[in-house]
Amino acid sequence: MSITVPAPDPALAAGLDSPLQVLDLDGSRLPNELLDPHLTDIDESALTSLYVDMVRVRRLDTEAFALTRQxxxxxxxxxxxxxxxxxxxxxxxGEKDWVFGSYREHGFALLRGADMAEFSRIWKAHAHSGWSPQEIRMAPAQIIIGAQTLHGVGYAMAAKMDGADEVALTAFGDGATSEGDVSEALVWAASFKAPVVFLCQNNQYAISEPVALQSGVPLALRPTGFGIPSMRVDGNDVLAMHAAARLAFDRARSGGGPTFIEAVTYRRGPHTSTDDPKRYREDAELEAWVAKDPLERVERALELMGANMEAVRAEAKIRADQLAKEFRAACEQAVPPVADSIFDEVYAQPTKRLQRQRLEHRAFAASIEAKA
Ligand SMILES: Cc1ncc(C[n+]2csc(CCOP(=O)(O)OP(=O)(O)O)c2C)c(N)n1
Ligand SMILES: [Mg+2]
Structure with a gap:
């Protein structure tokens, strides 16, 4: 018996040949039929605001990295x-939408309004989730690769059943697309037309594994096999990313189901503060991506629009410095939790098993103290 396997429909995917862009490297505006209708209200002030947000996110990132070394x-x-x-x-x-991301989603956390003191607790290993997910409508950072896509789809399906006007965005990496969880999430989302947006940040690496080892086709082609429309977007072009997300949110909100966005970008730093990327990639590759810096491109675009760049940079610096100061102070003032408290944060009513584990843990901790 022979089985005919239909080829994935390339018509479902935009940007396969070349990632969708609306800002050229020199900052000039490139016309784009698909994305332009979603950018009609973006004027100098809106672009400035996106720029300031990116400067703040970068500053949070560099400050946090320095704080690991200290x-x-x-x-x-x-x-x-x-x-x-x-x-x-x-x-x-939208305000009511939800984010289900990985451990690298600091930009989302900041812009969802995470309190810096709460946020710092995760990376001080003081808490599993620093912020209250309900308050900022963002699930805790997910370390299990790809698991958050199932959570995001589940949330979106529930929102649809409730008739709630909410969309879930789930963010994950290129490596995550090799996980079964992500395939399962795509099946559920497609079958139930869940109002969910899959945001795959293809930063070219899963720790030391280059994306080419994970997929012989562009990642944006994969969801088309599930019947999910997708877009391959220049992930260093903030306007293209903004427009693609708006398009996807509009589709989800109007009952059109899921969309997959592959953001083609690059992880310029190490995988984490404990990794050394020099062991598995060349400097030339990094330099080529530094030349595509997402912030500089917007600076050039703003210049072309006639913005007063001195004033824009000064405002961005003040806001970024303020954020870095706040984050550093939160880190320095944080009080470590009592180890025993972990048992309070599992169930509202502790089980017998948990109570037994608490006693075992107390005895163990006491035995260590006795030896010290
Ligand atoms: C299920 C699972 N397998 C393996 C790991 C170990 N691990 C941590 S990060 C990572 C790479 C993830 O790469 P990618 O999805 O591209 O995300 P990125 O770190 O590049 O943002 C792996 C394999 C894990 N955390 N969870
Ligand atoms: Mg990656």
Whole structure:
């Protein structure tokens, strides 16, 4: 018996040949039929605001990285280079929408309004989730690769059943697309037309594994096999990312179901503060991506629009410095939790098993103290 396997429909995917762009490297505006209708209200002031957000996100990232070297944070997964890929979609979210991301989603956390003291607790290893997910409508950072896509789809399906006007965005990496969870999430989303947006930040690496090892086709082609429309977008172009997200949110809100966005970008830093990328990639590759810096491109675009760049840079610096100061102070003032408290944060009513584990843990901790 022979089985005919239909080829994925390339018509479902935009940008396969060349990622969708609306800002050229020199900052000039490139016409784009698909994305332009979603950018009609973006004037100099809106672009300035996106720029300031990216500067703040970058500053939070560099400050946090420095804080790992000063013993203030135990770990940090940097997002340097991925600012546009996060700020574009984060600023397109509605107030009631939800974000289900990985551990690298600091831009989303900041723009969803995470309190810096709460946020710092995660990376000081003081808490599993620093912020209250309900308050900022963002789930805790997910370390299990790809799991958050199932959570996002589940939330979106529930929102649809409730008739709530809410969209879920789930953010994950290129490596995550190799996980079964992501395939399952795509199946559920497609079958139930869930109001969910899959944001794959293709930063070219899963730790040390280059994306070419994970997929022989562009990642944006994969969801088309599930019947999910997708867009391959220049992830260093904040306007293109903003427009693509708006398009996807509009589709989800109007009952059109899921959309997959592949943001083609680059992780300029190490995988985390404990990694050394020099062991698996060439400097020339990094330099080529530095030349596509997402912030500089917007600076050039603003210049072309006639903005007073001195004033724009000064405002961005003041806001970024303020954020860095706030974050540093939060890290320095944080009080470590009592180890025993972890048992209080599992169930509202502790189970017998948990109570037994608490006693075992107390005895163990006491035995260590006795030896010290
Ligand atoms: C299920 C699972 N397998 C393996 C790991 C170990 N791990 C941590 S990060 C990572 C790479 C993820 O790469 P990608 O999805 O591209 O995201 P990025 O770190 O580049 O943002 C792996 C394999 C994990 N956390 N969870
Ligand atoms: Mg990656």
């Amino acid at each position: 013993g203030q944070l135990v770990l940090w997964p940097p997002l340097l280079g991925q600012e546009a890929a996060q700020v574009g979609p984060a600023t397109a979210l």
